Amino acid sequence: MLKEEAQAEEIVQNLFLKIWERKEQISIDTSLKAYLYKSVYNDSLNYIKHLKVKSTYENHATQVMKQTKSPTPANKLQYKNLEDKLREALNELPEQCRTVFQMSRYEELKYREIAARLSISEKTVENHMGKALKLLRLKLSDFLITVTAILITLKNSFL
8 A cells, every 4th residue: 555665564553552551441342453453454544644744744745945046035034934933942842852852853864763772662752742742833923824835955965
């Protein structure tokens, strides 16, 4: 379904982690094989939907950036405001949360690598990222499209 072996393995590993974490609450009425198959199938569909949403935002952001090829004073001011807001929002994060976010987004480390470097569990890394993204979404909601466009542009400039 996914055509990516690594992502398929990740989905299966996450399923087993979910089952382990919720073992007291899970009641399997069908066969275990059917339950596992359906769970992996649904998680795969959710991942594909996520990719489509991400692609839509990237396309929109790309269009916005194409429309503003030469930076106008207004664009420069908006970018400066965005930088200030981002810096302010990052500074409001708890230290560990900010560290995890920066390692994930700026150093492009996987959760497993971050957990190993900081000597914390992967679940703790996930919790920190969720908290960071939630706060940043709230603080930067006005600039969300601009942030996406800038990140795509930066990513493409490194390719």
